[in-house]
Amino acid sequence: MPIWKVIYIYHMSTSEFDKYKVDHLFLLIGENLLPNYVAANLLVNKGKSLYLIHTTDTERQAKRLQGILLNDEINGLKAVELRSLNDYESDAYYIQKEIRTKLETIKSGKIGLNYTGGTKVMSAHAYRTLFYEETKDKTYRQRADIIFSYLDPRRLEMCIDKEDSDRIRLKIKPDTLSIELVKIFQLHGLELKKKPTQQAQLPKLATELANVFKEETKSKQWFDWFYNVFREQAYQQKSNGKGDWKSNTSLMEVLTPLEKLPEEIIAAFRKENFVTNDDKLSLQQLQKTGSFKDIKHFCKWIDGVWLEHYVLEQVKNIAEKQLIRDYGMDFEIPLQGTQFQFDIAFTRGHQIFAISCTTSSDRKLCKSKLFEAYLRARQMGGDEARVALICCFNEPDTLKAEILASTNDKKIAVFGREHLTNLSEEIANWIAQNDREAK
Incomplete structure (x- = not known):
């Protein structure tokens, strides 16, 4: 075993x-x-x-x-x-x-x-x-x-x-x-497909990205570089409208200019030794650092997975003080022929706290992710379960109010763009509020 x-x-x-x-x-x-x-x-x-x-x-x-x-x-x-x-x-x-x-x-x-x-x-x-x-x-x-x-x-x-x-x-x-997450899944007859991740990848770079995404102008600058510069070099679009990242051999040749990026991200890439002497992001150089086993994993990481790693690091930072005994990321759960994934989850006592993450600011997508996480968390952890969404939506309170009208559950939390840079404190406050409401 x-x-x-x-x-x-x-x-x-x-x-x-x-x-x-x-x-x-x-x-x-x-x-x-x-x-x-x-x-x-x-x-x-x-x-x-x-x-x-x-x-x-x-x-x-x-x-x-x-x-x-x-x-x-x-x-x-x-x-x-x-x-x-x-x-x-x-x-x-x-x-x-x-x-x-x-x-x-x-x-x-x-x-x-x-x-x-x-x-x-x-x-x-x-x-x-x-x-x-x-x-x-x-x-x-x-x-x-x-x-x-x-x-x-x-x-x-x-x-x-x-x-x-x-x-x-x-x-x-x-x-x-205190009950571990795997035990809660086991009580429902579910086996995780793989070991959940407990160690965040590139936490310093993820922190810089969170700082950038707090400002809407800089986040747009990031997306412009990602889709119009990096993705153009690293992604292969197929005729049927679908696509995938290029082969590792092709990705090793990618050298992406950085001048359109926010200065903070360029500096963070340099600190990770991903940048050549002529200021280009080199996936070959990145591969040599051993940060990722597969170059495609880095492509997915900067495509939005970085936020999950950032949130994981914030949970880890408060785990001991908040009596969080078990936490992790990427819980792939097979449910009735479908696949559901908790982005981040942790247990505190016998309670399960589930967090859904997206770098999107699209209201419809954010609402969909939060509602699905809410349903699955309640299925796993019952009425004691707590759910949060971490996103880049500019009006998180209005989104929370909309979900509250549908669920009548005041314990749901929504953290938007404004909360990204002090997320550890926000999550700790969410836990404290949960304790107050249970009195």
Whole structure:
């Protein structure tokens, strides 16, 4: 197994949860397994047992979660059992019968039910079944020491229901439980095509480009050079309207004049040793620096991928201070015969933060990228997921307002041209706002 597929879960401080942990936890399984996975890690005593209550529709998810939990050695679970309701998810008698059959085999230990993942009908009947226990004289009484819980995604809290008092809210802090991105994809039955990138390429050059793109006049100057000078030499247009970068052999011969570029970029190219003595960008000289394994990768980099590397570097700069345990770029995810890619993503605690990037200032394109990222992030991370767009649009607030009208989700962030040069601070503020809204 490649090292990048090894998953680490960080349990930093779970003392608040200790007195609510149980020896036998019943979990109602839903479509999104992340809340179930969080509950399994926070509410079960080490070496004890889980019972996954599922229907025919969620059997596949239950089996997947069973395999994941049994392979997570850090949990040390004694057993993870499947309990099927088949197609009787709305049948009170069947739900009670299935749960009681299991309860009769439990002779000791504290019992709990986490009903985040189930339907309302499943939750109600499971709650009722576990709340009461049958006595020797065939009467029923309240079960002692049972723990009922659910995950509140809006406030990032595990709620403990109490019959005789207000519910207890336990904040799931970033250092309480941290889940890596690969694990979240795995919970959805998805395998990444390749290891995500964690090291930005040419971060200093990317920073200079970000500084240039903050000014609309200079960004136009860049695009004019890129399309009318560099691309004319390095790109091969085909008769059918499509095209591609030229072969590596041909690219090695490219010598591109730089006089139409902003001075900052010319100086940055020089610092990277990409420029000849007569001030031309040399792809042959670039190849000798070892910055890219393939010259075409550089062509794609300056075609817009540089922004993703710049954003990756900004996330990396604040990772330790912001308790970001896992981050990366270029998450290629196969979904139902299609291909989707998170440009940048990181996890903070069990939350996934997804960032879509584009150097475009076209409103329609920016909106499309943000909306797609929003849908995929919610699919991966549930209601807890957070999404941002980083683009060169001049009116990011109006774009955010438009998406808000469609989604009613105030947690979406849009960073435009004006935010590029202080992006680390902007992302940190976005995280802080997320924390404030969860209180």
